[in-house]
Amino acid sequence: MTDTNNSKLDTVLTAVLANRVDGIVREMTNTMLKTARSAVINSARDFSCAIVTGTNELFACAEGLPIHIFGTDLQTKVMCDNHPDIAEGDCYLHNDPYSGNTHAADHAFMVPVFFEGEHHFTAVAKAHQADCGNSLPTTYMSMAKDVYEEGALIFPAVRIQRDYKMVGDVVNMMQKRIRVPSQWYGDFMAGISSARIAERRLKEMCAKYGKETIKTFITSWLNYSEQRMVNAVRSLPAAKLENHGRHDSMPFLPEGIPLQVKVMVDPDSAYIDIDLRDNIDNVDCGLNQSEATATSAVLAGLFNSLNSDVPQNAGSFRRVRVHLREGAVAGIPKFPHSCSVATTNVSDRMINLTGAAFAQLGDG
Structure with missing residues (x-):
């Protein structure tokens, strides 16, 4: 085992x-792809994997969908806050859009990774389900007036494994409400297995390099990522940007949804502010964004406008301040407004609106 108490790692080891x-x-990702049973996961690849630090900072998300991943830290924080007895061998299921998840159809499997008694990481595997218990056989209920009409089973970071053993009551309850119980159970086990693979590999890494080296690496990598973002922001001109758009009208929403994003780029302080607070209030249908998707959408629009070599993690996110309002259609949803379609429709438009706002800065 290699261990070091140096406050800064050399660049090669980093x-x-x-x-x-x-x-x-x-x-x-490969584990989920190869073991999941439903086509929405093993063919459409509607899933993402990430590693979050023990202090709830997004650390790595290779190949993940931005709308899934950029808000993962919100979920792990809820896990830690709700479970002061969190322990090695636990696994948690989280699909609550009112406490950090994207929407109810995305089930996130979260495994806290302990080494020598300390919680260093959390492995997160999130996958869209073929069925999530909605009142109608669909996972996207755009017409649902509220979460009750939507009908999905909601799990706000519920423990599904303790000491590596399944909590059977949760599984039994879900199988009674899911329309394709055997297919769901296969995807359920794939999600847990994906997170457990990460747990095993992260423990091996900690054992090889030592926990102090890993702690130093976490700090160093996030600080390095922040510095890369500082450099990227300082390469931009100072600007105040604004962009407007609209979601199409629908039978239950004849006026559509007006949308807007305001951006301030301050290269001197190396911060970018993205403000969504002037968007309209929650609508009485399933098109509202969740906090996770509202944040992720504008971050995706921003990172699409930067060089791809800027790491996408909590370090670079430190230089972006996203301003949201509770009760806004593009913001923090006010319960019980439905967020059934939070990952697409309005989110797609907010990604494009943000990217188009940055395009006003000019080519490149």
Whole structure:
């Protein structure tokens, strides 16, 4: 075992460990792809994997869908807040759009990774389900007036394994409500297995390099990522940008949804502010964004406008301040407004609106 108490790692070891963690995320991804039973996962690849630090900062998300992943830290924080007795061998299911998840159809499997008694990481595997218990046989209920009409089973970071053993009551309850119980159970086990693979590999990495080296690496990598973002922001001109758009009208929403994004780029302080607070209030249908998708959408639009070599993690996110309002259609949803379609429709438009706002800065 190699261990070091140095406050800063050399660049070679930092690069080795960063690529090792990315490799672990890709192994999670391959596990999910090869073992899931439903076509929405094993063919459409509507899933993402990530590693979050023990202090709830997004650390690695190779190959993940931005709308799934950029808000993962919100979910792991809820896990830690709700379970002061969190322990090695636990696994949690989280699909609550009112406490950090994207929408109810995305089931996130979260495994806290302990080494020598300390919680260093959380492995997260998130996958869209073929059925999530909605009142109608669809996972996208755009017409649902609220979460009750939507009808999905909601699990706000519920423990599904304790000491590596299944909590059978949760499984039994879900199988009674899911329309394709055997297919769902296959996807359920694929999600757990994907997160457990990461747990095993991260523990091996900690054992090889020592926990102090890993702690130093976490800090160093996030600080390095922040510095890369500082450089990227300082390469941009100072600007105040604004962009407007609209979601199409629908039978239950004849006026559509007006949308807007405001951006301020301050190269001197190396911060970007993205403000969604002036968007309209929640609508009485399933098109509302969740906090996770509202944040992820504008971050995706931003990172699409930067060089691809800026790491996408909590370090670079430190330089972006996203301003949201509770009760806004593009913001933090006010319960019980439905977020059934939070990952597409309005989110797609907010990604494009944000990217188009940055395009006003000019070519390149």
